[in-house]
Amino acid sequence: MNSVDRMSNVAPPPTATVVVVGAGYAGLSTALALHDEGVDVLVLEGSDRVGGRVLSERVDGDLVVDHGGQWVGPTQTRLLAAAERFDCTTFPTYNTGDHLELWSDGVTRPFHGAGPDGAPGVDAYVAAAEVIDEWAATIDLNDPTAHPRLVEWDSETVQSYLDRTVSDEDARLRLALAVQGVWTVEPRDISLFHLMFYVASAGGFDQLMETEGCAQERRFTGGAQAVALAIAEHLGDRVVLETPVWHVETLDDGRVRVDTERGQVLADRVVVATSPGAAVRIRFSPPLPQARNRWMERTPMGDVAKIHTVYDTPFWRADGYSGEATAYGDHSVGVVFDNSPDDGSVGVLVSFVYADRQHRWSALAPEQRRADVLATLTALFGERAGNPLQYLEKTWPDDPWARGGYAANPAPGVWTEHGATGWRTACGPVHWAGTETSSVWNGYIDGAIGSGHRAAAEVTAALRS
Amino acid sequence: MNSVDRMSNVAPPPTATVVVVGAGYAGLSTALALHDEGVDVLVLEGSDRVGGRVLSERVDGDLVVDHGGQWVGPTQTRLLAAAERFDCTTFPTYNTGDHLELWSDGVTRPFHGAGPDGAPGVDAYVAAAEVIDEWAATIDLNDPTAHPRLVEWDSETVQSYLDRTVSDEDARLRLALAVQGVWTVEPRDISLFHLMFYVASAGGFDQLMETEGCAQERRFTGGAQAVALAIAEHLGDRVVLETPVWHVETLDDGRVRVDTERGQVLADRVVVATSPGAAVRIRFSPPLPQARNRWMERTPMGDVAKIHTVYDTPFWRADGYSGEATAYGDHSVGVVFDNSPDDGSVGVLVSFVYADRQHRWSALAPEQRRADVLATLTALFGERAGNPLQYLEKTWPDDPWARGGYAANPAPGVWTEHGATGWRTACGPVHWAGTETSSVWNGYIDGAIGSGHRAAAEVTAALRS
Known part of the structure; x- marks a missing residue:
């Protein structure tokens, strides 16, 4: 991380063959792929760090918490390969014992899989998920x-x-939490087609929802940002922090001038790899095609907060619980996971607050937000859960660079009207990366990396032609 | 217009009590109301003209065409009052003779009111509109x-x-054209609640659709921009053109610094009155509340192009036609009106191209676009319609300041999640105007003026407190 820190006060060089805007996983992977091919590449990042929507914080001693994207599954081969290249180790998400479900009737029930056997709406939920899977495929x-x-x-x-299509009201509640948990929006906010595409992109509904063999299977020993930090270190002074890009101008000679708050950079090609919420605010001259503008304008960021609570021990494990839980009804917290370090030396729970619930919860005073989260954890795991050693929040819609999370979700009509032309088609010398442009694991770290590989391949082909 | 022209090369003064961003009808009306009260107000406009989404062009001699908003109806009292104050005269939209409908079967039928008597889907269309009216009320x-x-x-x-709810497929086609014509989007793009609100805001479905006694009743002799130009002339050097605002910062002392491409202005209050498509691209420090950000981000601009064709005479009138027409099926043009000057000294038709059809049409080469429009006009009004003296296009999504038109439309979920807090609530010293913030005639010039009056009242109250 030292070399990255060193870079932050250096103005960008005046030229580069390729400028990448944004040092999240998409931008860093674009740059790494180009750098591997010997292309002169420069990454411009607005914030004071790399990683984008992935942010690991060393809390104290060896404890690292992941405020953003954090998991890796077995089919996320591009993320696994990057981790292997940079010697970033992973370990299995703790998945022993019963999950807990706090249902809207106030009753807590243990479960495995989709929900407690015989609990309200579970069978209809599973049936609805099977239909979605069939169609998505x-x-x-x-x-x-x-x-x-x-x-x-x-x-x-x-x-x-x-x-x-789902007559069982309880099943609809379960499906709503699934939508909130995966897309960080309410079911009223997104296109059914996008849901289908996203399920397909992950390889099926269970891939999105489950732990073993699925998206939540493993975690990173040094936090999920570790791979990003390692890539940035590898790229060295080709990553420049604290350099917001506000204008991208394609010149008459076909080259591109990138205007930043710390000077201009002239490049042959530009790859915009910021979050869609940031990309829409960059000015382009000449203006972007309508399809690309509308795609970005109508694909807003999701709304999620992650709250970590730290305990001296993962006490729920001794009680036979996995730490994974879901909460319905009036709770702000929707989903909980055991986020303790691999050795279990301390106990960590991560609570997710999504969409409508995030809007309400974020409007509370800090002490009310804390009390609200701890009340749900206490209802789930008992009194000890209400007395954490540490309490840490990250509200992604307040992040000035990400502007939301996990991902951006097309509203109804967007795929139909602008999917073929606005989704990820290069606009002259301006290319697009970012997990939202990925065919596989769209919305995930793995998708971000894949999008970087695609963008780098586009750029390489263009530079050779 | 001379004084406005003079202003365009003058840098803004360093201070003003109130800065208004945007010199469309909303911004000009805000400034006029404040100026009337003796408040020191400054309007900063990014483009080289006033009027925003209202743009009148003097084509040659006395002929003026309106590329943007153009009509005024009898209940649009705020626009009528502004016109009267500045001696801008109006005249009735030509509304004599038969309207024509080119149905998807290729048959052209004359009609008055909702559609040709006994034509496919008309009765079911009227019934559906009545339900919407009842609910909207x-x-x-x-x-x-x-x-x-x-x-x-x-x-x-x-x-x-x-x-x-509408089983008749032909009625659904008619309702789709109504949605395209009024909201410039496809029915898949907008929230049903927003449609209901918008109908209510206009005073009923017929108010939106009809001419006599309704929104399309009258036109401006000097073009609809004339009132805006007169207000700007009245405000004199308090309107500064070609001064894009890119950053609005609330300072520790509660004042606001407005950063433009031509210097900074310090103010007590700011009113942002640009189109939502431009407002979302202004940077705010500290960041705006999530509700306001999400409201803007999820309320994208509509898509419309207006095409004027000029003939030596309004020849359709002699054939017994009003010049108003609708086209279904493969035509790019959806709706046509007689846009001739009051004295009928020349003939002018205005053709509207909306939403999906605008996306396809705009992707054509210029000569194809022209041929496409003229083919529809020929099918409607005969060979003479295919040989205009002049052909003029304005594609609003390509306008770098408006970024679309007529208005911006909230996607599903936006009113529910952010309506109460993000629609038009001031954010500290930053207030919001624009037709999209209006309760009455939302989306229309009259709504823009009303929003300016509301914003000015907010600011006046704040300055006095």
């Missing part, structure tokens, strides 16, 4: 807008689809 | 999110509502 990930039911699915919200 | 315009069916209506798109 028919989408061509490299050409999603070619799907024959694109317009039909993209013309309604997930909420109206659930209202229409 | 239950919305409290000053507190729309208090409506008991807010969440229900805001959870689905207009398309899924139509699919669910």
